[in-house]
Amino acid sequence: MKIKTLSSFVASLVAGTTLCATSGSALQQEVDAARRAKKNSVTLTQKEYRIPTGVNLTKFKDFTIDGNGAKIVITNPRSQAFVLWNSTDITIKNLTVDYDPLPYTQGVITAIDGKELKFTIDAGYPRLTPELQLNYIHIFTPDGRRWKENCPDVYGKLKMLSPDEGIFTMRKSYDVEIGDRFAVNYRSPAAFDINRCGKVTFEDITIQASPGVAFLSRYGHGEELFHRVKIIRGTPPTGATAPRLLAGNADGINIASNRGGVSVRDCEFSYLGDDSINLHCELMPLVSKVDEKVIDTVYPYPKSSTFLEEVYTPGDRVIFVRSGDYSVIGEAKIARIEVSPRSKAVASQTPDFFPVHSTRGFTVYEVEFDRxxxxxxxxxxxxxxxxxxxxxIVNNYFHDHRARGLRLMSSNGVVENNRFERLKSCAIALGGEFNWWREAGWCENIAIRNNKMIDIGWGSMASPDNYVPAVVATFARLDQYPGFYHGNRNLEITGNEIKNAPGAGILLNYCDGVKVSDNTIENVLLSKGVPGRDKGFKDPTPVWIQNSVNIEVQK
Known part of the structure; x- marks a missing residue:
């Protein structure tokens, strides 16, 4: 999503956010007291904690927080709820997180004049402020139960007329009507901000609001477990009669630059401002050669919040790709990585390599390879x-949210026995966001088995510029289309039920070696035009094969 505060959002999303200060709250005091007493756990004693900033777990080891059913309400909508920094073997369980005031506001469309939408803010929700004069809104049905079908992301410009009303001028005409409800949100730090950590476990946690990603993890070196986690809307705030529209302002789980595996089981993700789950690694540019084995590369975030040298270790496999179609051109192994002594000379080129880049700083690394x-x-x-x-990713329920269910740019995984319903974009996307976001890479060795996907893609799948125009889509985001490299390999898509979508049931694009069998696909390709036609897609079928080889399709 393109948003007014994109640079600051991406800085926090990719590089990690600033640690929240220790609040001195009763909750922090209970945690710190247990640590001073050399206990390896604490059971919370209050039913509700109202605190301005979250719990800071810095350099904790082998420690459990049992919420004991507590509700934690953060009273600063720009703060994290929990910060885990350089900690390992941490478990947080049995608690609910909410925000008051909420980190977004909402209202109803009261009049339409051409591309101008006049609106009022719902009673009990945060009033308009200048920082909410953003360039997008989310459109919901008049009862607030669902995102509105056949209404893609609505871009334009919000103008505040008073704290209670405003006008949103749409960039183009969208399917918006008087009485439709809308939400507008900025993006701030994650509710759970996880940096440089070993194994972490989250169990029986409910999140009812989040100012950014619900769980954001960077520079990790251990397994991350999410079991029985729910991201769902809470009850209306005091003085409100309209139901909440959002449960989170961005992704549910976003993990990158992490050496550990991920387990997501028996969870629920809903009413999010972006994808449910995003797994990826960083796409790094070869900026300049120092000698035949040594290069300089640049990362568009400051060294104070960048720790790639802790994640990339000697012996790690490196894949080199060509700019443009991102075809693989070779491999090597890392021998050494450290901050480059040529930082000033290299950093000026950062904007050339990162279409979305931060203004907060940069880090230049010198990397030596084994060949x-x-x-x-x-x-x-x-x-x-x-x-x-x-x-x-097993036995989860993904429903009623913007964007994609799963945005996977990783390998060696399984997606099994999940349910996906009423998502604005595709349910599962496999492949690299090479262009624009610079998220890698090609996907290998993934099984997608026995999932149910119903009413998917009624927000953006039919768009002519969509590069994932199917319920399950393998893809690559390129500089130019079409591409012809077959980088998504050894995939299995079996036993899934797919119903009701404007695009294809399954899209196999840029693949080599895929088995498709025993899937039930009904009532798809409902769009009048060819979805994704501006990206070179043509001749759609329920199982749509483009630019791929060695595909086995069985009934």
């Missing part, structure tokens, strides 16, 4: 082991 890397400057590379490989 000559005779690839042109301007190529890219990524380190597959840092994409949270070895994931399992």
């Amino acid at each position: 000559p890397v005779n690839f042109p400057e301007g190529s890219f590379f990524y380190v597959p082991v840092s994409s949270a490989q070895g994931f399992e």
Whole structure:
């Protein structure tokens, strides 16, 4: 999503956010007291904690917080609820997180004049402020139960007329009517902000609001477990009669630059401002060659919040790809990585390589490989082991949210026995967001089995510029289309039930070696035009094969 505060959002999303200060709250005091007493757990004693900033777990080891059913209400909508920093073997369980005031507001469309939407803010929800004069809104049905069908992301400009009303001027005409409800949200730090951590476990946690990603993890080196976690809307705030529209302002789980596997089981994700789950590693540019084995690369975030040298280790496999179609041009192994002494000379090129880049700073790394890397400057590379490989996503319910259910740019995983309903984009996307977001990489060794996917893609799937125009889509986001490299490999898509979508049931694009069998696909390709036609897609079928080889399709 393109948003007014994109640079600051991406800085927090990719590089990690600033640690919240220790609040001195009763909750922090209970945690700190247990640690001073050299206990390895604390059971919370209050039913509700209202605190301005979250719990800070810095350099904790082998520690459990049992919420004992407590509700934690953060009273600063720009703060995290929990910060885990350089900690390992941490478990947080049995609690609910909410925000008051909420980190978004909402209202109803009262009049329409051409592309101008006049609106009022719902009673009991935060009043309009200048920082909410953003360039997008979410449109819901008049009863607030669902995102509105056949209404893609609505872009334009919000103008505040008073704290209670405003006008949103749409960039183009969208299917919006008087009485439709809307939400507008900024994006701020994550509710759970996890940096440089070993194994972490989250069990029986409910999140009812989040100012950014619900769980954001970077630079990890251990397994991350999410079991029986729910992201669902809470009850209306005091003085409100309209139901809440959002449960989270961005993704549910977003993990990158992480060497550990991920387990997501028996969870529920709903009413999110973006994807449910995003797993990826960083796409790094080959900016300049120092010698035949040594290069400089740049990362568009400051060293104070960047720790790739802790994630990339000697012996790690590196894949080099060509700019443009991102075809693989070679491999090597890391021998050494450290901050480059040529930072000032290299950093000026950062905007050339990152369409979305931060204004907060940069880090230039010198990387040495185990062999000559005779690839042109301007190529890219990524380190597959840092994409949270070895994931399992099993027995979850994904429903009623913007964007995609799963955005997977990792390998060696299974997606099984999940239910997906009423998502604005595709249910499962496999492949690299190479262009624009610079998220890698190609996907290998993934099984998608026995999932149910119903009423998917009624927000954006039919768009002519959609590059994932199917319920299950393998893809690559490229500089130019079509591409012809077959980088998504050894995939299995079996036993799934797919019903009701404007696009295809399954899209196999840029693949080599896929088995498709025993899937039930009904009532798809309902769009009048060809979804994704601006990206070169043509001749759609329920199982749609484009630019792929070695595909086995069985009934």
